[in-house]
Amino acid sequence: MKKKITFIVFIFLFPLISCNKLSAPGKDKQFEGKSYVRLFFNSEEECMAAQPPDFFINCHQQIDFLKDNEVEIMLSDIIWRGTYKVINKKIIISMEPNFEVPSGEIIFLVKNNTLLIKSDDKTEWRKMKGNSIWN
Secondary structure, three states: OHHHHHHHHHHHHHHHHHOOOOOOOOOHHHHOOOEEEEEOOOOHHHHHHOOOOOOOOOOEEEEEEOHHHEEEEEOOOOEEEEEEEEEOOEEEEEOOOOOOOOOOEEEEEEEEOOEEEEOOOOOEEEEOOOOOOOO
């Protein structure tokens, strides 16, 4: 009888103790459909005033969290596509290694729902409100 109870307890507790506590189900979905930006200028006017006459420099960097754990990130003038996962308070982005991200990995620390910190350079990326980076 004691073995039977132990076995039953094991059957019910095993899924609880074997679950990955680092990435809870649905945790990745909290970012789906959201965008975060790092502004290089305080306003659109400042950005436009800083433009040289012969080409356009970016006013910001941007990350867009898409469905199915896909992500697009613009660091310069190229949009890189990859995947992401959320582990504890980190977002780990994986993509093909390239000249901007030689390791193929970018890590963001989640400060709160509206602020991400890029771990390598400590830059702040704020949640975009609406369709404009300037909101």
